[in-house]
Amino acid sequence: MYTFFKTLAATAFFTTLAYIRYTSLANTPATSFIECLQTIQGNRSSYLSTPSSPTYDKDRVLFNKAFDHRPGAIFYPASENDAAAAVLCAASHHVSVVPRSGGHSFEGYSGGSQGTLVIDLTLFQHFSIDHDTGIVTIGAGHRLGSVYTKLWTAGEYLVPAGTCPGVGIGGHALGGGVGMLGRKYGMLSDNVVGLNMISAEGEVWHISDTSRSDLFWALRGAGGGSFGLVTEFKIQAYKAPPKVTVMRVRFPWSEHRAVMDSFGKWSAKISANDISAMLYIGQNKTVFLGTFLGSQDKAKAAVAPLLSLTGAPQQIEFREGTWFQAASTWAALDGTKIDNPIGNFSLSLRLRSLLYRNPLSENELEIISRHLSNGPSDIENPKHRLISSVTMETWGGKIDDPKSPSAFDNHRGVLYSVQYGVERVAPRSWHSDSICTTCAEWSDRFSHELHAAYSSGDVLEAYQNYMEHGIPNGLQAYYGENLARLVEIKRAVDPDNLFTFPQAIPLG
Ligand SMILES: Cc1cc2nc3c(=O)[nH]c(=O)nc-3n(C[C@H](O)[C@H](O)[C@H](O)COP(=O)(O)OP(=O)(O)OC[C@H]3O[C@@H](n4cnc5c(N)ncnc54)[C@H](O)[C@@H]3O)c2cc1C
DSSP states (O other): OHHHHHHHHTSHHHHHSOOOOHHHHTTSOOSSHHHHHHTOOSSTTOEEEOTTSTTHHHHTOOSSTTOOOOBSEEEEOSSHHHHHHHHHHHHHTTOOEEEESSOOOTTOGGGOOBTOEEEEOTTOOOEEEETTTTEEEEETTOBHHHHHHHHHHHHSEEOOOOSOTTSBHHHHHHSOOOOTTHHHHOOTGGGEEEEEEEOTTSOEEEEBTTBSHHHHHHHHHHOTTTSOEEEEEEEEOEEOOSOEEEEEEEEOGGGHHHHHHHHHHHHTTOOOSSEEEEEEEETTEEEEEEEESSOHHHHHHHHHHHHTTSOOOSEEEEEEEOHHHHHHHHHHTTTSBTTBOOOSEEEEEEEEEEEESSOOOHHHHHHHHHHHHTOOOOSSOTTSEEEEEEEEEEOOGGGGSOSSOOTTGGGTTOOEEEEEEEEEEEETTOOOSSOOHHHHHHHHHHHHHHHHTOOSSSSOOOOGGGOOTTOTTHHHHHHGGGHHHHHHHHHHHOTTOOBOOTTSOOOO
């Protein structure tokens, strides 16, 4: 993308185009949508990719290769003015706008559909930190790995967020953002103190608890793709503690059901917020992974109540180091490096999740164990590796005690999430437009049974950053009692539904 842009930027074609300020575009729409986008060159670093561009097939690729979307255009603005101008081009031609930051949506929602305009924030890479307040200003094009790296370099700071280095800060911070620091510092969205957003009218709005406070409430939990294009985040960062312990405890596969049961019961009783953890069950492994903000000895004491509930582990590893070493360890679980999150393989996923307020029932444990023991095999591509897994992740702690109200509040009191599904690992060059048939069938049966057995409430509760297209009453599962207020805010800020996708906040 960049190489092509440099070549293009040097051509006479680009330099002779007139610069039309975005403020005038709404009154004087160009003859076609694409021509309108081509006129935007306030900042020459912006880049337009259309179906006839040589880079289009690369530009439209998402993390989840099960989706193969072909949007009308993909625009990479390099400034808020250019982003706003692109939004106005779309609005004046009745084209939907789909923001994209890291492209990690489970359901490929940032890929747009035919005819839509994807606005990709990759070029928004500005970063600065105010050392007096610890507030960091981050361009919406950052991936988590580069956020962790820059924060560490700036003075050993951290923010609480997910483990996968390739996830974009944009979708992540707007839909929650949980990881190995969640119980200590809360969701990433809870630590957002300000945002810049391009509205459907092409204006740059500065949003905080004192400026458009309703939208500030909505964007922190329900902000992905529904209200506008967020270009910048202001986030509270923290100085990392001097010692961080990484924990790995491996149990026999035969014990996976009993360990899941123990993990659920332990989650309900954790007293320390210094510990955040997950239990991974897959590939014939049952592994507890945890981060403790403190010394190895204190970490052992914190995890002892869990080990008193489980059978004897096969292997125990506690490693003391820095926060950045811990974050790099978790990043490597994805087979990538923290500062270079591009793996050497192509992944297509069908991952689902539910949120639980109680330990799993016997029925739920039986369903999970049975499906994991009978994972799918790919008869169409026998050389591709299929990994079926379940990951339980602790919530609670500071997640239940946010600094200010937000659209994430319906999830306070959740003990843990359960993410389940199948990933297909294929050579990097491999592309598809679907998940394998047996994977889809297996995943649908698994979801169906788990939904029917749900024991943590009268209705399903699920995490909006792990969206699932087929989940019954999805908006209710994601936003609960906040949904009505979110619909009102949507009507006020985007009455023409410019920003939309299949599970977006609706107008009514
Ligand atoms: C491999 C993998 C690991 C993950 N690990 C974690 C984890 O540890 N913890 C966790 O909480 N979640 C995790 N997630 C889920 C992840 O947080 C969400 O998928 C998140 O939405 C991804 O953000 P993105 O910017 O990469 O995605 P995108 O696909 O770019 O966007 C996701 C959604 O947000 C919208 N959006 C994106 N950027 C903006 C913007 N700037 N303004 C307005 N709307 C925007 C998009 O339109 C889309 O609807 C993981 C996902 C994957 C695939």
